[in-house]
Amino acid sequence: MSELAFQDQGAVRHCHGCGSDNERGLQVKSFWEGDEAIATWRAQPHHCGGTPENLNGGIIASLIDCHSLNLAIAHAYRAERRAIGSAPRIGYVTANISVSYLKPTPIREAIELRARITKLEGRKAWVSCTLSAGGEVRATGEVLGVRVE
Amino acid sequence: MSELAFQDQGAVRHCHGCGSDNERGLQVKSFWEGDEAIATWRAQPHHCGGTPENLNGGIIASLIDCHSLNLAIAHAYRAERRAIGSAPRIGYVTANISVSYLKPTPIREAIELRARITKLEGRKAWVSCTLSAGGEVRATGEVLGVRVE
Numbered sequence: 658m659s660e661l662a663f664q665d666q667g668a669v670r671h672c673h674g675c676g677s678d679n680e681r682g683l684q685v686k687s688f689w690e691g692d693e694a695i696a697t698w699r700a701q702p703h704h705c706g707g708t709p710e711n712l713n714g715g716i717i718a719s720l721i722d723c724h725s726l727n728l729a730i731a732h733a734y735r736a737e738r739r740a741i742g743s744a745p746r747i748g749y750v751t752a753n754i755s756v757s758y759l760k761p762t763p764i765r766e767a768i769e770l771r772a773r774i775t776k777l778e779g780r781k782a783w784v785s786c787t788l789s790a791g792g793e794v795r796a797t798g799e800v801l802g803v804r805v806e
Numbered sequence: 807m808s809e810l811a812f813q814d815q816g817a818v819r820h821c822h823g824c825g826s827d828n829e830r831g832l833q834v835k836s837f838w839e840g841d842e843a844i845a846t847w848r849a850q851p852h853h854c855g856g857t858p859e860n861l862n863g864g865i866i867a868s869l870i871d872c873h874s875l876n877l878a879i880a881h882a883y884r885a886e887r888r889a890i891g892s893a894p895r896i897g898y899v900t901a902n903i904s905v906s907y908l909k910p911t912p913i914r915e916a917i918e919l920r921a922r923i924t925k926l927e928g929r930k931a932w933v934s935c936t937l938s939a940g941g942e943v944r945a946t947g948e949v950l951g952v953r954v955e
Contacts, residue, residue: 671854673862681852683864703830705820707897713822714900715832715871719864748856751863755904 662686663694663727667742668734674723685720685770687727694728696720696770705764712762714796717788721798722754724770725784729802732774732782749782749802756798766790780804811835812843812876816891817883823872834869834919836876843877845869845919854913861911863945866937870947871903873919874933878951881923881931898931898951905947915939929953 663669664686670678675685687696698720706713726749733747734740762768772786780803788796812818813835819827824834836845847869855862878898883890911917921935929952937945 669856671858672856673853674855674864679852679854703828704822705828707818707821707899709820713868714903715823715864715868718867718871718903718905719862722864722867750856751907753904753906754863754867755902756867757902758900 660688662688663731663741666740668730668747669727672723674719675727683716683719683723685723685727687724687731687770687772689731690771692773694724694731694770694772696724698768698770700764700768702764710761710764712764712768712790714756714758717758717762717796718754718756718798720768720770721756721786721788721796722751722800725772725786725798725800726751726802728772728774728784729782729804733804746806747804748806750805751800752781752803753801754798756796758796760793760795762788762790762795809837811837812880812890815889817879817896818876821872823868824876832865832868832872834872834876836873836880836919836921838880841922843873843880843919843921845873847917847919849913849917851913859910859913861913861917861939863905863907866907866911866945867903867905867947869917869919870905870935870937870945871900871949874921874935874947874949875900875951877921877923877933878931878953882953895955896953897955898953900949901930901952902950903947905945907945909942909944911937911939911944
């Protein structure tokens with residue numbers, strides 16, 4: 658049986674970026690790889706940016722935001738030696754996101770996300786994330802998440 | 807006859823965030839108000855975040871990104887005393903976006919965007935943007951755009 662994505666273990670449901678129950682959302686699926694989180698995602702044609710060939714910057718920000726926050730949530734459960742989604746629920750919200758767009762992201766390529774926690778302090782988690790396609794990093798993001806439950 | 811939105815004057819077409827031709831996109835419509843750009847936008851239920859009541863953070867980043875870049879484009883046309891979308895085409899891409907989420911954004915309220923250019927230097931334009939709902943600022947964004955054509 659294959660490992661379940663963070664998002665399919667009950668911690669998030671509705672979110673446009675990563676909720677398993679949001680049929681019109683982006684449905685990011687994040688998995689552990691050591692202490693990092695990885696995800697692979699495929700765009701649809703309407704996710705394009707200024708040209709039909711490239712992925713939209715807002716979609717890129719969404720992918721980085723959701724993948725990074727899900728890592729923060731998964732890490733918090735792991736630190737408590739509990740299954741993701743188990744009660745009591747752990748939730749994070751994004752306080753700040755910064756995304757740098759290094760080069761265009763071709764919309765037809767598989768999108769690869771890789772995130773790691775760089776700092777933890779009280780209820781705050783800082784996450785760094787790269788978004789790659791065709792073997793090249795196309796965008797980088799820094800996400801500050803705050804635990805709210 | 808009502809004033810046309812920046813996006814309906816031919817400068818952008820495909821973009822998921824603001825392209826007039828993208829039927830599955832967010833279709834942000836930006837207008838001049840003095841030297842600032844304003845936009846009003848309504849979410850659909852699937853644009854929610856962690857809860858069905860609040861707007862998704864990635865969607866917020868998309869709205870701020872597109873509204874801010876369209877201001878940079880409109881400003882560049884205005885500086886050349888030309889109609890938006892006229893030849894030769896003026897285009898900007900986002901180099902960096904930073905969004906701070908101050909409080910939840912209720913999904914049923916009208917979303918109001920207000921952007922202003924804070925600095926211009928060579929091909930670069932820095933834009934500050936607020937996103938409000940229910941009379942309160944919910945998120946702020948800083949966008950660095952770079953002119954590419």
